[in-house]
Amino acid sequence: MEHDTTVVQRPVGREDEVAGIVARVREAALGNPGLLIVEGAPGVGKSTVLDLARESLSDDVTVLHTACTVREEAFAAVRGLFGARADGILRGESVTLRSDDYSVSYALYRRVVRLAADRPLVLVLDDAHRCDPASARWLDFLARRAADLPLLVVLAVPSGVRGVGEVLFADLAGLLHTTVLDVRPLSAEHVGEYLGRELGATPDDGFLAVCMEVTLGFPGVVAELLVRLRVEGLSPDASAVDRVREVGSAWGIACTGAWLSEQSEPVRQYASGVALLGTAASPETVGALFGHSTGAMSAARTALLDFRVLTPDGRDFRIDHLPDTVLSVMDRAELGALRVRAARLLADGGRPVREIARLLVSVPEPTEPWMVSVLREAAQSAAAAGAPDVAARYLSRVVASGIAPVEVRVDLAMALTRTDPEAALPVFAEALAELADPVARASLAVVYALVALAQRRPDEAFPVLTDSLRDLPADADSELRLLVESTVLLIGIGHPDTTAEALVRGRATAVPTGRTAAARRLAHQLARVEMLSGGSARRALELAAVGVARRTDLYDLWDLPLAQVLHLAGAPDDALAVLDGVLDATSRRADPCVHHVALNIRACLRLDSGDLKDAETDAEGALSIAEEAGWVTEQEWTRRTLASVLIRRGDSSRAAAMFTLGGTPRSVSEYGTLMITHARLLSDADDREGALDVLLRYGRELDGMGVRNPVLAPWWLEATMVLADLGRPAAAVDLVERGTEWAVRWDTPAARGYALLATGLITSGQGKAATLEEAVRELAASYSRPYEIVARTALGHALLTDGHDKAARKSFRTAVELAVSCGDVSAAQVARAGLDLAGGRMAEVSATPVDALTRSEHRVAALAADGRTNREIADALFVTVRTVESHLSNAYRKLGVQTRAELVGQFGRGGP
Numbered sequence: 001m002e003h004d005t006t007v008v009q010r011p012v013g014r015e016d017e018v019a020g021i022v023a024r025v026r027e028a029a030l031g032n033p034g035l036l037i038v039e040g041a042p043g044v045g046k047s048t049v050l051d052l053a054r055e056s057l058s059d060d061v062t063v064l065h066t067a068c069t070v071r072e073e074a075f076a077a078v079r080g081l082f083g084a085r086a087d088g089i090l091r092g093e094s095v096t097l098r099s100d101d102y103s104v105s106y107a108l109y110r111r112v113v114r115l116a117a118d119r120p121l122v123l124v125l126d127d128a129h130r131c132d133p134a135s136a137r138w139l140d141f142l143a144r145r146a147a148d149l150p151l152l153v154v155l156a157v158p159s160g161v162r163g164v165g166e167v168l169f170a171d172l173a174g175l176l177h178t179t180v181l182d183v184r185p186l187s188a189e190h191v192g193e194y195l196g197r198e199l200g201a202t203p204d205d206g207f208l209a210v211c212m213e214v215t216l217g218f219p220g221v222v223a224e225l226l227v228r229l230r231v232e233g234l235s236p237d238a239s240a241v242d243r244v245r246e247v248g249s250a251w252g253i254a255c256t257g258a259w260l261s262e263q264s265e266p267v268r269q270y271a272s273g274v275a276l277l278g279t280a281a282s283p284e285t286v287g288a289l290f291g292h293s294t295g296a297m298s299a300a301r302t303a304l305l306d307f308r309v310l311t312p313d314g315r316d317f318r319i320d321h322l323p324d325t326v327l328s329v330m331d332r333a334e335l336g337a338l339r340v341r342a343a344r345l346l347a348d349g350g351r352p353v354r355e356i357a358r359l360l361v362s363v364p365e366p367t368e369p370w371m372v373s374v375l376r377e378a379a380q381s382a383a384a385a386g387a388p389d390v391a392a393r394y395l396s397r398v399v400a401s402g403i404a405p406v407e408v409r410v411d412l413a414m415a416l417t418r419t420d421p422e423a424a425l426p427v428f429a430e431a432l433a434e435l436a437d438p439v440a441r442a443s444l445a446v447v448y449a450l451v452a453l454a455q456r457r458p459d460e461a462f463p464v465l466t467d468s469l470r471d472l473p474a475d476a477d478s479e480l481r482l483l484v485e486s487t488v489l490l491i492g493i494g495h496p497d498t499t500a501e502a503l504v505r506g507r508a509t510a511v512p513t514g515r516t517a518a519a520r521r522l523a524h525q526l527a528r529v530e531m532l533s534g535g536s537a538r539r540a541l542e543l544a545a546v547g548v549a550r551r552t553d554l555y556d557l558w559d560l561p562l563a564q565v566l567h568l569a570g571a572p573d574d575a576l577a578v579l580d581g582v583l584d585a586t587s588r589r590a591d592p593c594v595h596h597v598a599l600n601i602r603a604c605l606r607l608d609s610g611d612l613k614d615a616e617t618d619a620e621g622a623l624s625i626a627e628e629a630g631w632v633t634e635q636e637w638t639r640r641t642l643a644s645v646l647i648r649r650g651d652s653s654r655a656a657a658m659f660t661l662g663g664t665p666r667s668v669s670e671y672g673t674l675m676i677t678h679a680r681l682l683s684d685a686d687d688r689e690g691a692l693d694v695l696l697r698y699g700r701e702l703d704g705m706g707v708r709n710p711v712l713a714p715w716w717l718e719a720t721m722v723l724a725d726l727g728r729p730a731a732a733v734d735l736v737e738r739g740t741e742w743a744v745r746w747d748t749p750a751a752r753g754y755a756l757l758a759t760g761l762i763t764s765g766q767g768k769a770a771t772l773e774e775a776v777r778e779l780a781a782s783y784s785r786p787y788e789i790v791a792r793t794a795l796g797h798a799l800l801t802d803g804h805d806k807a808a809r810k811s812f813r814t815a816v817e818l819a820v821s822c823g824d825v826s827a828a829q830v831a832r833a834g835l836d837l838a839g840g841r842m843a844e845v846s847a848t849p850v851d852a853l854t855r856s857e858h859r860v861a862a863l864a865a866d867g868r869t870n871r872e873i874a875d876a877l878f879v880t881v882r883t884v885e886s887h888l889s890n891a892y893r894k895l896g897v898q899t900r901a902e903l904v905g906q907f908g909r910g911g912p
């Protein structure tokens with residue numbers, strides 16, 4: 001038979017208490033009248049114990065029972081005890097007894113005597129502390145005449161309370177033989193037995209421990225918990241622990257709130273005092289706050305301790321969020337004034353500023369100078385302790401006061417950079433508008449600009465920073481000037497709308513002569529200007545080398561553009577070394593934002609070099625960081641990079657799903673990824689005209705920015721390739737001439753190879769093959785494997801046209817092998833098609849399924865094929881189980897398998 005989920009049986013473990021009551025009844029039945037006081041904290045189950053005792057008594061005992069309530073009428077408790085038996089005696093007595101009090105009391109006494117003559121009589125008053133005064137006086141009257149009566153009076157009261165003013169029952173203990181029965185919470189053993197009985201399963205130790213933690217063994221709370229567990233179908237094990245805590249907390253808050261609403265004003269005020277004063281709360285301080293005596297507050301504190309509202313030391317609430325509940329019932333204006341009084345009290349007592357600030361931060365208008373001073377000092381302490389969120393909260397209240405100096409806005413902006421950078425930007429702007437000192441303004445503008453760059457809003461900070469640079473006095477610190485100049489270039493090039501002006505400024509900026517960190521950073525930004533403008537690669541490398549030899553500081557955000565300069569200037573290994581340094585440093589200092597950007601840049605450089613496996617690994621790593629952090633905008637560049645890799649890997653459908661057009665590219669680098677990926681997707685969909693339009697449009701935009709490097713986002717070369725495919729080489733002549741001019745200035749093997757490749761693609765006749773052979777030589781000496789493959793494939797076709805079939809086959813075959821080594825399935829298929837035309841023979845080419853895996857996926861899949869569990873793989877590779885699951889899922893999809901057994905067929909037991 002199923003349990004009713006809303007009905008919970010009475011708890012176990014009350015046998016001793018019931019036996020104690022029954023024993024006292026039997027003693028009274030022998031003519032020894034007595035008084036039994038049943039004490040216990042509110043909610044501990046005194047009423048349940050009394051009910052169980054009544055059920056245990058035999059039928060030869062008369063039990064009259066009532067639960068006292070707060071009512072004004074006289075003899076309310078007596079009416080509850082005797083019911084209709086008292087109607088003829090009391091005749092509707094009013095609150096104030098008349099002159100015939102004695103006659104009424106005596107008549108009631110005689111009623112007791114008659115009842116006790118038949119069988120032993122038990123009078124039970126539950127919640128006796130609420131008994132009306134007339135009934136309490138009558139019990140005293142009865143006790144004075146109870147000699148030899150088989151009578152037991154039972155008073156159930158909260159611990160430490162014996163009635164209104166305690167005087168009502170003061171004489172009873174001296175008139176009757178008195179016993180006190182202390183009803184305590186249920187033990188862990190009994191709670192476990194109770195839970196097991198009701199839930200039909202023995203609770204595990206962890207579950208039981210949490211139940212004891214939240215219920216303290218109070219039967220009512222346990223019963224409420226049982227109902228919730230039944231309704232929600234939860235089991236008494238670890239899976240329900242969090243829900244138990246939620247239920248226990250909610251029930252405790254509701255129960256405490258209801259109990260407090262019935263208490264005297266001193267008790268409610270003491271609870272409010274603890275909520276406001278925290279650990280500074282004591283009978284003395286709360287009394288001073290509300291104007292009560294220490295004695296009255298001590299009694300109120302005892303009541304709160306008895307009801308388990310407070311922790312044993314009386315300085316905190318046992319349940320989280322209870323302080324908010326206590327204060328929520330107060331009038332807002334009254335509460336605000338009370339917080340100010342409490343803050344003054346703590347300040348006068350020399351309490352720590354954080355305790356005072358905790359009160360002032362919630363005051364509607366903390367406009368008094370001492371309040372502002374306290375909040376600022378507390379904010380400084382919080383920031384020094386590594387709690388910028390707390391510091392920002394305090395400083396926000398100071399700013400809201402309207403009397404805060406500009407320094408407070410500065411402090412607030414700095415705190416917000418670590419907790420809410422987006423919110424920091426308008427605060428920075430306000431502070432900069434107020435700062436009169438040009439040096440201070442320039443220093444702050446640099447910080448503002450870097451935060452704006454991280455939030456993809458560098459264009460907003462650019463004019464502020466350039467104005468700050470203009471206003472710097474001639475005798476300003478040279479290091480500051482270098483820092484501002486380098487930051488102007490960093491963020492100016494960081495947005496398409498300001499790139500052109502930043503490049504103009506960069507070309508007009510003098511090269512620093514020092515070797516400090518600030519000089520190094522400016523030199524590296526000037527190298528970036530040289531690179532983007534299409535100047536001299538040699539000059540760019542010279543600028544990139546400034547300050548590097550003596551460097552001792554860790555790599556950071558400033559080094560990311562340097563890596564791109566080194567790569568495009570023909571030093572790809574140095575570029576990867578810089579990025580490795582940035583990634584190592586950002587891992588050490590837990591900087592996911594810069595780590596994400598560094599991974600993305602490394603993916604782009606590896607893609608440019610034809611290292612597609614590692615490019616895919618980096619792009620997936622960057623995407624994972626952005627997804628876990630919830631950075632929606634930051635995912636766009638990463639997805640485009642990954643889409644570009646997938647196109648070359650032969651997975652156009654997944655590339656199309658990964659690619660997004662939304663959002664403005666943050667930098668020239670993003671422009672290149674967006675442009676080329678978009679164009680290649682259109683070409684794969686047989687929309688070459690659309691691809692050409694995309695390339696030319698982005699080319700015009702880059703040219704308008706002043707970006708004329710031939711190997712950075714080579715739109716002109718890609719457009720030439722499309723025009724050649726369309727059979728319109730003449731339309732590409734202007735593009736090739738422009739690209740060749742840029743290549744002469746930049747003068748690297750890659751630049752020369754790009755120019756020669758473009759020229760060869762639009763050349764006809766005998767000179768075509770010779771030009772393409774020269775392009776192959778230049779590109780083979782560069783980092784650019786992808787365009788070398790294109791050049792070798794184009795050369796094969798030129799040789800075939802010239803009748804050199806054997807040489808053509810060799811060129812096609814080399815192109816295929818190079819493409820396969822890069823993992824470039826798309827290029828390998830194009831080259832193999834050329835080989836077929838030349839009469840060559842080669843198996844169908846594509847990267848093997850295993851070759852299609854990234855290195856991370858390969859390691860995970862190989863270990864899985866070897867029989868390792870996901871946890872064992874995670875431990876072996878020092879990654880999370882979630883990462884293992886992600887890599888394994890990708891490997892299954894790429895290999896076309898669904899189980900680990902099928903992996904063995906791909907790798908063999910023990911891996912390849």
